[in-house]
Amino acid sequence: MxxxxxxxxxxxxxxxxxxxxxxxxxxxxxxxxxxxxxxxxxxxxxxxxxxxxxxxxxxxxxxxxxxxxxxxxxxxxxxxxxxxxxxxxxxxxxxxxxxxxxxxxxxxxxxxxxxxxxxxxxxxxxxxxxxxxxxxxxxxxxxxxxxxxxxxxxxxxxxxxxxxxxxxxxxxxxxxxxxxxxxxxxxxxxxxxxxxxxxxxxxxxxxxxxxxxxxxxxxGIRNGMQAEQARQHRRIHDTVLQTLEAMSLPGAGPPEEQLAQLRRLARAQASELRRAIEADGMATNRPLGEKLASLATEMARDGLRAQVVIAELDAATLDEVRQIAIRDAVREAMRNTMKHSGTDHVVVRVEERDGGIAVITRDHGTGFSAENRPPGFGISESITARLAEVGGTATVESAPGNGTRVTLWVPC
Incomplete structure (x- = not known):
C-alpha cells in the first residue's frame, strides 16, 4: 500500500x-x-x-x-x-x-x-x-x-x-x-x-x-530511493568493480598480450554497461534460458567455462523482474567462482522446485569455510539481497576442498 x-x-x-x-x-x-x-x-x-x-x-x-x-x-x-x-x-x-x-x-x-x-x-x-x-x-x-x-x-x-x-x-x-x-x-x-x-x-x-x-x-518514496541506491551500488559492484578486479589479477604471457586482454575486458565492460543503460525501463522478453546462455558466453570471454543445463520450462513461468534478478545473481556466483575457487569450470542447472524456479551453480574448486568467511558485498548484496527483493532466497553451501554450491530460488 x-x-x-x-x-x-x-x-x-x-x-x-x-x-x-x-x-x-x-x-x-x-x-x-x-x-x-x-x-x-x-x-x-x-x-x-x-x-x-x-x-x-x-x-x-x-x-x-x-x-x-x-x-x-x-x-x-x-x-x-x-x-x-x-x-x-x-x-x-x-x-x-x-x-x-x-x-x-x-x-x-x-x-x-x-x-x-x-x-x-x-x-x-x-x-x-x-x-x-x-x-x-x-x-x-x-x-x-x-x-x-x-x-x-x-x-x-x-x-x-x-x-x-x-x-x-x-x-x-x-x-x-x-x-x-x-x-x-x-x-x-x-x-x-x-x-x-x-x-x-x-x-x-x-x-x-x-x-x-x-x-x-x-x-514509499524513501524506500524507493533506498532500493534505487542499492540497485546502483550492485550495478557498480557487478560491472565496473568486477572488471577492475579482473584487470588487477596477475596475468601470464608477454606484456603486449596482457595489454590486448585488458583492452578486450574494457570494451566488453563498456558494451555491457551500455546495454544495461539502454535496457532500463524496457523488458527484453527473452526466456531465462537465453539470458543464462548469454551469461555463459560473457563469462567465457573472461576464462570461465560454464555448462548450462536447463529443464523444460514454460516461457511465461517467470516475469522479467525475477528473471533479471536470477541472471544477475548467477553472474555474481560465477564471478566468485572465477576469482576464488581456483577452477575454470562451473555447472549451472535450472529446474522447477517448490512452486518456483531454482538455479544451482556448482563448482569443484577450493571451497571455503562459512564460519571464517568475512561478510562481503558479493554474497550479501549481489546475491541474497537481490533475490529477497523479488521474494526469492539464496543458499550457499561450501567447505574447504569440496567446492561451492549456490542455490537460488524465486517463486513463479
Missing amino acids: ATATSELRDEVADPTPVRALRRISVMAGPVDTGAQDGLLLRAARYVALAPLVYRVFAVPGALVGFLATTGGPGTAVVVAVAVCSLLLNLYGVRWMLRSAPFRPAAAVRLLTLDVVFTVAANLAVGLAVPPAAFEAAADVPGKHLLGAIALLTLAVGMPWGLALLAADVPLHGTMYFLSSGQWDFGIAVGRVGSMLGVLFTATGALILLGLGTRLALAY
Whole structure:
C-alpha cells in the first residue's frame, strides 16, 4: 500500500486544496495508463466502506428491534425500507470493491441516490406508522441516515455531512407530524446528538486518512530511493568493480598480450554497461534460458567455462523482474567462482522446485569455510539481497576442498 512512484500528480502529493472526492479519485485511479492497480486504492476505499458495512448490520438490527417490540400498522413499509437499504448498501460495497479505477461521476450518482432514498425512507415510515410505534420505526431509516452522514463526510467533506445533519431536524419533525399530526420540536432535534457524534468521528477518520496517506507516500518514496541506491551500488559492484578486479589479477604471457586482454575486458565492460543503460525501463522478453546462455558466453570471454543445463520450462513461468534478478545473481556466483575457487569450470542447472524456479551453480574448486568467511558485498548484496527483493532466497553451501554450491530460488 505504501509503494509510491516518482510521477505523483499534484492532486495527491501537493498541499494545494482539492475537493475530497477529486482527491480520492486521483488516489484510487491508476498512476500510469498501463497500470490497473491504483495508488493507495485500498486506503481510499476501505474508509468509505465503513459506513456502508455499518448500515448492512445496523439497519437489520433496528428492524428486528422494531418487530420485537412494536410491529402492527406500517410494518410492511418499515420492512420494505430495511430491505431496500440493505440492497443499496450491498450494491455500494460491491461497487467499491469491484470498480476500478474510481469514477467520480458514478460516485456522485450513487451518493445522490443514497441521499434521496434516505429522505424518502424517513418520510415513508413517518407516514405509515402510528405515534405509538414511531420511535422504534424511525430508528430503521435513522440508522441509514447515520451512515449517510458519515458517507457524505468521508466522500465530499464535512460541510456536506453537516448540511445533511441540519436537514434532519425538519425531516425528523416532519416524520412525527405525518405520524401524529402534531409538531414537536423536542422530537425534531432528538437525533442531533448521535448524528454529531457520527459527524465528528467521520471527520476524524478523514483527517487520519490524510495523515496516513502522507506518511505512506513519504515511507514509499524513501524506500524507493533506498532500493534505487542499492540497485546502483550492485550495478557498480557487478560491472565496473568486477572488471577492475579482473584487470588487477596477475596475468601470464608477454606484456603486449596482457595489454590486448585488458583492452578486450574494457570494451566488453563498456558494451555491457551500455546495454544495461539502454535496457532500463524496457523488458527484453527473452526466456531465462537465453539470458543464462548469454551469461555463459560473457563469462567465457573472461576464462570461465560454464555448462548450462536447463529443464523444460514454460516461457511465461517467470516475469522479467525475477528473471533479471536470477541472471544477475548467477553472474555474481560465477564471478566468485572465477576469482576464488581456483577452477575454470562451473555447472549451472535450472529446474522447477517448490512452486518456483531454482538455479544451482556448482563448482569443484577450493571451497571455503562459512564460519571464517568475512561478510562481503558479493554474497550479501549481489546475491541474497537481490533475490529477497523479488521474494526469492539464496543458499550457499561450501567447505574447504569440496567446492561451492549456490542455490537460488524465486517463486513463479
